[in-house]
Amino acid sequence: MILAFLREKRQLFFLYAGILAVFFSCSILYHLPLVYFGMMVLFSFLFLLGVLAFSAYRFYQQMRQLDDIRLIDEDAFSLPTQEAFLKLLDRQAQDYRKEIHELSKTLSETQHMVQLWAHQLKVPLAALSLMQQTDQLNKEDVGIQLLELENNVANLLNFMKFTGHASDFRFEVIALETLVKNIIKSYRLVFIQKHISFSLKGQAQVLTDAKWLQFALTQIIDNALKYSPPGAELTILITEESIVITDQGIGIQEEDLPRLFDHGFTGFNGRRYRKATGLGLYMTKTVLDQLGIVILVESQVEVGTRVTLKWSQRGPVKD
Numbered sequence: 001m002i003l004a005f006l007r008e009k010r011q012l013f014f015l016y017a018g019i020l021a022v023f024f025s026c027s028i029l030y031h032l033p034l035v036y037f038g039m040m041v042l043f044s045f046l047f048l049l050g051v052l053a054f055s056a057y058r059f060y061q062q063m064r065q066l067d068d069i070r071l072i073d074e075d076a077f078s079l080p081t082q083e084a085f086l087k088l089l090d091r092q093a094q095d096y097r098k099e100i101h102e103l104s105k106t107l108s109e110t111q112h113m114v115q116l117w118a119h120q121l122k123v124p125l126a127a128l129s130l131m132q133q134t135d136q137l138n139k140e141d142v143g144i145q146l147l148e149l150e151n152n153v154a155n156l157l158n159f160m161k162f163t164g165h166a167s168d169f170r171f172e173v174i175a176l177e178t179l180v181k182n183i184i185k186s187y188r189l190v191f192i193q194k195h196i197s198f199s200l201k202g203q204a205q206v207l208t209d210a211k212w213l214q215f216a217l218t219q220i221i222d223n224a225l226k227y228s229p230p231g232a233e234l235t236i237l238i239t240e241e242s243i244v245i246t247d248q249g250i251g252i253q254e255e256d257l258p259r260l261f262d263h264g265f266t267g268f269n270g271r272r273y274r275k276a277t278g279l280g281l282y283m284t285k286t287v288l289d290q291l292g293i294v295i296l297v298e299s300q301v302e303v304g305t306r307v308t309l310k311w312s313q314r315g316p317v318k319d
Contacts, residue, residue, distance in 0.1 A: 005059050009052065016048055103186045114156070124148040143189040151222060156216060159279055169209045169290065176238050177203040179210060183218050185226060194230045202238035206311060212287045220245055220307050232304075242310040252299035260297055261285035 006013075027037040069229060124145035131137050131145075161168075180200060184191075204206060224234055224247035232248035252260065263282045288295050292312050299305040 004063075005056055008059065009055060012048075012051075014045070015087075019044070067079050092217060110160075120152050121149060124152075140189050140193055144193060146281040147186065147189065151218070154215075155280065155283075158283060169212060171207055171209055173205050173207050174210045175203065175205050176243060180217065180236055180238065180243075181212055183214060183221055186218075187221065190225050191234075194225070194228065194232075196225065196228055196231070199231045199233065199235040200238070201236070204238050204240045208293075213291060213293075216284045216287045216291075216293075216309075217243070217245075219280045223280070224249060224305065224307075229303075242308055244306060244308050246304060246306045248304040249302055251305055252297070254299075257297060257299065262297075 023040055024037055026032070027034065046308060110308050128142065128147050131141065159170065177200070184200070186199060190196070221234070227249040228234065228247050229249070234248075235246045237244040237246075261284070263279070285295060288309065294310045294312050296308040296310065299306075
């Protein structure tokens with residue numbers, strides 16, 4: 001600590017040495033007795049020792065307080081530069097507290113969502129286990145439960161990417177008709193089991209990320225099938241400007257529409273049927289925003305829902 005103090009006060013020593021040099025030069029020029037210069041050196045040195053002693057005490061106090069920022073006494077840091085330093089420390093401490101709070105909140109939400117998804121994974125696993133125990137392994141039913149497992153795992157992995165702020169967008173020209181057909185093909189067993197008819201019209205090519213657009217469309221089609229009664233119809237219309245997905249499901253209550261894409265919002269249908277985590281549409285909206293796609297939802301209870309994806313003028317957002 002002594003060496004640190006001497007380094008901090010080195011400018012004072014240089015100033016003192018400069019003053020002595022000036023006094024010595026004046027003594028030589030004016031032919032003053034050297035005894036005067038010696039007395040000046042003695043008295044100035046004693047004064048310097050007093051200043052150094054007081055400064056050393058203050059320096060020691062400040063260094064001890066800086067070892068534990070929680071014990072800082074602002075009265076001990078009275079110089080303008082020291083006050084500015086304390087303000088800087090305070091701002092940094094506030095930023096750190098805010099960051100820690102956000103990290104703690106994110107961790108808590110992640111733990112909650114992982115637990116929720118773990119519960120959802122148990123449902124198809126329990127169904128498969130029951131089929132195995134009762135020796136009723138119907139091929140279509142097993143396929144549907146495996147599809148449910150696959151979707152839940154994929155959503156969980158995508159959610160972890162969201163919370164980790166990881167993005168791997170790769171933009172290329174794709175055929176929308178082919179992309180939609182691939183999604184419908186993966187849900188063919190659901191269509192068969194629920195006797196839901198399907199109609200696809202139009203085709204177009206757009207610049208987008210195929211994987212993330214497929215994720216978003218999968219969420220929308222999955223919800224349409226999940227909340228559609230047996231015998232309903234699902235139609236998809238593709239144009240150069242948009243994709244329109246219309247179902248004949250139970251619909252969405254009007255008061256739920258404004259909050260449909262909020263983080264963790266499940267709405268009346270999600271609470272009633274216990275089929276929602278409240279993250280699917282939130283992630284869908286986030287992905288579509290990055291892709292430069294506007295999503296619009298119109299719905300009427302017991303009539304159905306129409307979801308429109310429109311390519312915006314600004315195009316995809318590239319980091």
